[in-house]
Amino acid sequence: MGFSQGLSGLSSASQALDVVGNNIANSQTVGFKSGSIAFADVFAGSQIGMGVQVSSVNQNFSDGVLGQGNSSLDMGISGNGFFRLVNDAGSVFYSRNGQFKSDENGFIVNNQGMYLTGYQATGTPPTIQAGAAIGPIQIPSGQMQARASDSGTMKGNLDSGTKIIDPAGNPFDPADSKSYSSVTQVDAYDSLGNKHTVNVYFVKTANNKWTTHSSDTTSPNLDADGKPVYQLMDIEFDPSGQLVTNPAKLNVQGASYNGGSELNFDLDMAGMTQQAADTAMDSPSTDGYPPGLMNGYVVGDSGEIIASYSNGQKQLLGQVVLSNFTNPGGLASEGNNCWSETPVSGQPVSGISGTGNLGTLYGNRLEASNVDLSKEMVNMIVYQRNYQSNSQTIKTQSELLQILSNMS
Structure with a gap:
């Protein structure tokens, strides 16, 4: 023996x-x-x-130590969970190696060509739909489509010491600066991304009372005499300078321009005040934007892949999912830092980072050995x-x- x-x-x-x-x-x-x-x-x-x-x-x-990543698609996991991967044959594998890149078709893959899976954002604007299927995540290469303005906001202060203008004796005329108290420009966009400049005029008609006029100067609606049509709204403030008009929404309209849709949206003025200070507006804005080319993308700490575009907008492209097992020690090692499910490991539970018993995913990080x-x-x-x-x-x-x- x-x-x-x-x-x-x-x-x-x-x-x-x-x-x-x-x-x-x-x-x-x-x-x-x-x-x-x-x-x-x-x-x-x-x-x-x-x-x-x-x-x-x-x-x-x-866990291994999370260090700085080398690319925008590098990811690291802290806590429980694995990246879920599929190969060309549809077989599912699991890994903690967060070194990813995009292939020639825009799919996110690891160094062995396996596809990273998660939820693909769809729709306009793209969102993760409830009940979406888990599958390979693809980064689109096309430009971001334009969005027509359908709402806007204008906040600021109107000077309570502004001279009162009698509309009867001095009717509103945009060509006559004495017929209005101040003017502010707002940028808006139609369905093709054409930029429209909208002028909003303020006329003080009495103490604490003003009349607003809006017009699309790029492509105005015209009356029978060929003159621009203005949308009007009266607003009123209380003695403390707070707006009492509700709702305070000035309609904006404009004709079709270069084939785009007509402008027709409301400009919310609920944030306006009237104080004994200079008239000043806080960057009026609308929710429309022109088309844009992708500048790049990053992975957020929740696994969301966010792209930035040349038009200053950001857009959700997809969200990475993590998978975990009742007994990770029962996984079968497949090489290339990958494991596969076995009866001993139990079935995978997949979900978003930080939910259930899943760990946290960090963008631009890599987990060391x-x-x-x-x-x-x-x-x-x-x-x-x-x-x-x-x-x-x-x-x-x-x-x-x-x-x-x-x-x-």
Whole structure:
């Protein structure tokens, strides 16, 4: 039995050194999870036993350190969860390696060409639809379509000391600056992204009372005499300068321009005040915008992929999902920092970062290997001594046999 015991010890120590060597070799592999070996005795129905065997090689799924990424598609996970990947054949794999890039078709892939999966944003503007299916995420290459203005806001202060203008004696005329108190410009866009400049005129008609006039100066609606048509709204303030008109929404209209849709939206003035201070507006705005080309994209800490465009807008492209298992240690290692589901691991539960028992996904981060080099060096010394000791038992057993042979 001595030979078999020693040989089993040599085999087990050799496999332990293999595990240590693999850990050290992958100490710089992104998302690598270190392994550890477990031994068990071999029972032979006697008090002595037949030696040792390797019962399992377990993987340590503790977190590695999150460091700075190298590209806009690099991602790291803190806590539970795996990136969900599919290959061309549709097989599903799981990984902690967050090194991703886009392929020639705009799909997000890892270095082995597997597709990162999640929710694809759809619609105008793109959103994640309830009940959306999980699938490969694709980054569109086309330009962002224009959006027609359908609402706007105007906030600011009107000077309470402004001179009152009598509309009866001095009717409103945009060509006559004495017929209005102030004017403010607002940019708006039609369905093709054509820019329209809208003028909003303010006329103080009495204390705490004003009349507003709006007109699309780029493409105005015209009356029967060919003159621009203005939309009017009266607004009133209380003695403390707060707006009492409700709702305070000035309609804006304009004719079709270069084939685009007609302008027709309301400009909300609920934030206007009247104080004894200079008239000033806080950057009036509308929700429309022209078409734009993609400048780039980033992955947010919730896994949302957000693109920025030359028109100053941002748009949701998709959202990465994470998957977790009841027993991650039961996953089957497939190489290339990937694992696959097994009956021992249980079925995957997939969802958005930070929900349920899923960890947090961070953009522009990479998870380093969780190998502890100092620990591995100590293990290597221990297993080397173990190997030497087992070889010594074989040598001793051989010498005893030699002595017995000589006696005969």
